[in-house]
Amino acid sequence: MVDIISESKGKDGRKIVLVSVENLIPFMKEMRTNGFDHLSLVTAVDKKDSIDVVYHLHSMERNEYVVVKVNTKNSVVPSVTGIWPSANWDEREQYDLVGVRFEGHPNMKRIFLPESWVGHPLRKDYDLSKVQYINMDEDGEDYVTFDAGDGW
Amino acid sequence: MNDQWIELNIGPQHPSMHGVLRLKAKLDGEIIRELEPVIGYLHRNAEKLCEMGFYCDNLIYFDRMDYVGAMNMEVGYLEAAEKILGVPPPDRAKWIRVIIAELSRIAAHLVWAGAYGLDLGMLTPFFYCFAEREKILTIFTEACGSRQETNYMSIGGVYQDFNDKIIQEIKDFLETFPKRLEEIYNLYVKNDVFLSRTKGIGVLSKEVAIAYGVTGPMLRASGVEYDVRRAEPYLFYDKVNFEIPISHKGDNLARFLVRFEEMRQSLRIIKQGLEKLPEGPYFNPKAKKSMMIRLRGDGEYYARTESSKGEFGVYIVADGGVKPYRVRVRSPTFKNLSILPVLSKDVMLADMIAISGSIDLVFGEIDR
Numbered sequence: 001m002v003d004i005i006s007e008s009k010g011k012d013g014r015k016i017v018l019v020s021v022e023n024l025i026p027f028m029k030e031m032r033t034n035g036f037d038h039l040s041l042v043t044a045v046d047k048k049d050s051i052d053v054v055y056h057l058h059s060m061e062r063n064e065y066v067v068v069k070v071n072t073k074n075s076v077v078p079s080v081t082g083i084w085p086s087a088n089w090d091e092r093e094q095y096d097l098v099g100v101r102f103e104g105h106p107n108m109k110r111i112f113l114p115e116s117w118v119g120h121p122l123r124k125d126y127d128l129s130k131v132q133y134i135n136m137d138e139d140g141e142d143y144v145t146f147d148a149g150d151g152w
Numbered sequence: 153m154n155d156q157w158i159e160l161n162i163g164p165q166h167p168s169m170h171g172v173l174r175l176k177a178k179l180d181g182e183i184i185r186e187l188e189p190v191i192g193y194l195h196r197n198a199e200k201l202c203e204m205g206f207y208c209d210n211l212i213y214f215d216r217m218d219y220v221g222a223m224n225m226e227v228g229y230l231e232a233a234e235k236i237l238g239v240p241p242p243d244r245a246k247w248i249r250v251i252i253a254e255l256s257r258i259a260a261h262l263v264w265a266g267a268y269g270l271d272l273g274m275l276t277p278f279f280y281c282f283a284e285r286e287k288i289l290t291i292f293t294e295a296c297g298s299r300q301e302t303n304y305m306s307i308g309g310v311y312q313d314f315n316d317k318i319i320q321e322i323k324d325f326l327e328t329f330p331k332r333l334e335e336i337y338n339l340y341v342k343n344d345v346f347l348s349r350t351k352g353i354g355v356l357s358k359e360v361a362i363a364y365g366v367t368g369p370m371l372r373a374s375g376v377e378y379d380v381r382r383a384e385p386y387l388f389y390d391k392v393n394f395e396i397p398i399s400h401k402g403d404n405l406a407r408f409l410v411r412f413e414e415m416r417q418s419l420r421i422i423k424q425g426l427e428k429l430p431e432g433p434y435f436n437p438k439a440k441k442s443m444m445i446r447l448r449g450d451g452e453y454y455a456r457t458e459s460s461k462g463e464f465g466v467y468i469v470a471d472g473g474v475k476p477y478r479v480r481v482r483s484p485t486f487k488n489l490s491i492l493p494v495l496s497k498d499v500m501l502a503d504m505i506a507i508s509g510s511i512d513l514v515f516g517e518i519d520r
Contacts, residue, residue, distance in 0.1 A: 010451070010452055010453070010454075011235065011236070011451040011452060011453050012235070012452075012453045012454055012455070014454070037362050037363065038362050038365060039365060040365065040456075040463070040465060040482060041454075041465055041467065041480065041482045043467055043478075043480040045469055045477075045478045046478070054467070056454060056465070056467070056482075060362055060376060060378055063383050063384070067454070084363060084365070085363050085364050085490075086363060086364045086365030086487060086490065088490065089486065089487070089490045093486075097197070097199070097200075111191065111192060112191065112192035112195040112197075112519060113192060113195065121197055121200050122197075122199060122200055122203075122478075
């Protein structure tokens, strides 16, 4: 049994378990062997001074839902792709949009935005007034420019 | 990488890519050895836009996610938003939502069936499917004045009540559609080319499907009896009788058959909905127009609903303000598409087109 920090109940009636970053992988492995075979959703929530990463776990057989949360100050969390392959794209998306690095992920690249994009849009301190233009260099690699004249 | 292999770029502008899917394939002759989907060409970050609008404003971004079955997206968002704000819809509005969402599911499956026929080289069923879909869109036009991006529902109810004309139109549709559906069905299953391109192609096993988070008709075609309408009933889905079609084959044909059976079950639900539709108010007075932007929400809520593509989840984190703090969308096709590299390993290039078509891709939802 892996240590947890706290346990509570959400508005939707689902159990919320808060674990520490170090205990995340052993805890998730235990959940996987307990029959939670479907990782429904990975969400990162920017809380301004720290980031919450929320995992919605689901057991197909028992139709049971559990929400697992970790809180990270330096926005680095171990990847669970090795336990549930469905985390692969979800974690890439959260890295792209919120800027959480998932350590041990096989392909930690942006999924929606071009690789050279500056900043992570779902961060609360993201500057929306700066317009970024995407262009392509001669090798076919994209790059971002802040000048409308260079982009298209 | 073998030096005999050639790299091939497919899409994003290609008729059989259902929008803007781009695939980087490594081919050994005509057989795909590696495949990598590249997405994001339709990305507009609806989740960020939702953080900037009032709860009632955000509905329009959800219409534009799965634009072929928009009503199901609205149901999904409102399931979460209404619980956060504490304004439950009255019974009549809930039944109206059930009826409209099922009509929308049929419309979405008809688009899929027509487009899938085109993928496999059949032109005729496309016109049959779209002619029937047009009747559903006419009902939507009567209900809210818009065909596709309907914005029909609102927080605490629906925008406009059902009148006698709409109910008569739905009844007419229920009368004529079953016969047409069988006609369309026969156009596919009595076609040898269609059968030979779908039977035994793209077989997806139960365990792989669950591990990759595949849901909806794709999962049910692999033999898992999982439907959110039954597993965690929302609206009035616990008060109607319907069956969950499943198949154990897991191939393209199984997905086709499951979707067609789902349309027949949707017709049953609509019929029961019309019988049970009560009289009464169609919106919650707490959410009337002048009050809508003053509603405040607190806490966090994850609502899951069954859209035409699979489990559609909306996770809202609220901080007590008039706008949501964070909105996260679980789009079913995003997860279903991630199975494509697995399914199309060591298959012919032409079969890969048949497999990607059977996933039912809608890019408004994948890229969000």
